[in-house]
Amino acid sequence: MADAASPQARSALADVWHHGRQGRTDGMAGVRVVERSDVAVASIAARKGQAAALATKIEARTGLVLPVTPRLVAADHLSFTWTAPGQWVAMADGEEGMAFADELVADLGSLAAITDQTDGRTILRLSGTHVREMLAKGCMLDLHDTVFKVGDTAVTPIALITAQITRLGDEGSVAAFELAVMRSFTQSFWHFIEVSSAEFGLDVS
Amino acid sequence: MLLIECPHCGPRAEIEFRCGGEAHIARPADPSALDDNAWAEFLFYRSSPKGVHAERWNHAHGCQRWFNALRDTMSDRILATYPAGAARPNITTIEAAR
Ligand SMILES: [Zn+2]
Numbered sequence: 001m002a003d004a005a006s007p008q009a010r011s012a013l014a015d016v017w018h019h020g021r022q023g024r025t026d027g028m029a030g031v032r033v034v035e036r037s038d039v040a041v042a043s044i045a046a047r048k049g050q051a052a053a054l055a056t057k058i059e060a061r062t063g064l065v066l067p068v069t070p071r072l073v074a075a076d077h078l079s080f081t082w083t084a085p086g087q088w089v090a091m092a093d094g095e096e097g098m099a100f101a102d103e104l105v106a107d108l109g110s111l112a113a114i115t116d117q118t119d120g121r122t123i124l125r126l127s128g129t130h131v132r133e134m135l136a137k138g139c140m141l142d143l144h145d146t147v148f149k150v151g152d153t154a155v156t157p158i159a160l161i162t163a164q165i166t167r168l169g170d171e172g173s174v175a176a177f178e179l180a181v182m183r184s185f186t187q188s189f190w191h192f193i194e195v196s197s198a199e200f201g202l203d204v205s
Numbered sequence: 206m207l208l209i210e211c212p213h214c215g216p217r218a219e220i221e222f223r224c225g226g227e228a229h230i231a232r233p234a235d236p237s238a239l240d241d242n243a244w245a246e247f248l249f250y251r252s253s254p255k256g257v258h259a260e261r262w263n264h265a266h267g268c269q270r271w272f273n274a275l276r277d278t279m280s281d282r283i284l285a286t287y288p289a290g291a292a293r294p295n296i297t298t299i300e301a302a303r
Contacts, residue, residue, distance in 0.1 A: 070214055084268035085213050140218040154214065157221065157266045 011037060012122050012186035019205060023198030030130030030200025032171075033193060036123040036178070039091050040100035045113045046086040054111040061107065072151050072166050081153050081166060089117070089164070089180075122186040124193070125168070127176035130200035135177065137196045139165065145175070159192035161185045207281065211264045212272045212288045225261035227251045228273040229293060255279060259293050262286070 013035060021029060046054045055066040058080070064073045067082045074080075077093035092100050097118025104114045126135070132143050138159035141148060148154075153166040161181055168176040181189045194202065207219040233239055233247055252258070255278060262274050275284040275296055285294045 085270060087268075140221075155267050156217065162266050 009037070009119065011035060012183045013190055016187050016190050017204055020203075022194065022202040022204060024201040027201065029128060029203035031126060031128040031134050031193075031197040032131075032203045032205070033197075034125045034205055036125055038094050039118075039123065040095035040097045041117040041121055041123070041180075042090045042097075042101040042104055043083070043115045043117050044080075044088045044090055044104070044108070047111055047113065050111040051086050054108060057108060057111060070153050072153050081164065083153075083155055083164065091123075120183050121180045122183055122189070123178060123180045125176060125178050126193075127171045127174050128200070128203075129174050130197075131175055131177060134193075134196045134200060135165075138192050141165070143167070143177075159189065159196075161189050161192070163189070207283070209262065209274065209283055210286045211267060211270070212286055213268045213270055214264060217264070217267055221264060221266040223263045223265045225263055225271065228259040228261045253278075257284060257297055261289075 024030075044054075059065050062075065062078060064075055064078065064080055066080055066088060067073055068085075070082050072079060072081045077095075079091045081089045081091070083089055090100075090104060097116050100118070101114055101116035108114060128134075135143060135158070139156065141154055141156055148167050150167050150169050153164060155162065155164050157163070158165065158179070158181075162185075164180040166178045168178055170176060179189075208216045209219055209222050210216050211222075230247070230251075233243070236244060236247075239247070257275055258278050260274050260276055261271055263269070263271050271289045272286055273289060273291070273293070274286045275294060276282070277284060284296050287294060
């Protein structure tokens with residue numbers, strides 16, 4: 001835990017979002033959103049010609065096989081998400097950002113450039129019976145289950161803001177997605193979520 | 206909406222991409238050996254065919270990678286996309302792409 005003199009992590013949504021129910025108030029909320037804040041994030045870019053060696057080392061350490069297509073691999077508290085050829089985002093639940101990045105650098109620094117992104121991104125989990133209809137207002141991808149399958153991921157503009165969208169497993173019986181945007185775009189992105197979800201009812205928790 | 210197949214990400218909307226002009230233009234190995242005319246040709250002279258044209262495209266709002274595309278300049282149809290460095294597919298007419 002940080003001492004009194006250290007800056008505290010602060011959500012980029014702190015000034016704009018209101019917990020509870022928004023938009024349409026009757027019936028169940030069609031969209032549910034949760035900020036994922038207790039997570040360390042680091043970007044990984046394989047050094048020239050080192051992608052295979054990097055994958056081998058990561059598999060030996062974690063048992064996870066780095067995806068070479070737009071996919072997510074996850075186990076326990078750790079995940080790797082493809083972002084571009086030779087590039088991934090690593091996420092670790094409940095870890096401190098700099099410590100996680102330092103640990104990766106110590107392990108993999110000769111094979112990849114690794115940068116802490118924990119405070120650089122806002123990560124939201126969206127689910128609900130109407131989450132696809134809501135996302136369709138700003139996302140150009142076909143998010144149907146037969147096309148964008150569980151574990152699929154994409155870097156694509158949503159409401160003209162570059163975002164990474166990943167199809168998570170279902171929550172209950174409804175689809176869940178994880179969306180990551182750069183921190184400085186968070187408030188604009190949040191505006192899109194609020195207004196696009198209003199007709200379905202939005203539950204913020 | 207025109208869909209363009211990024212070789213890395215799959216089909217995406219046209220607005221995610223940026224066109225970078227004619228493809229397969231090799232930088233001369235020894236520029237200092239060229240006369241002004243040859244250097245100008247490398248820098249500025251481009252073909253502008255009516256029909257199938259090989260172009261460089263960048264997936265600017267996705268994986269950010271450059272790749273090449275064969276586009277029919279009359280219909281604006283993209284006939285094929287392929288990674289940078291790969292040979293141009295042997296498609297010279299729109300009929301051949303079908
Ligand atoms: Zn791409």
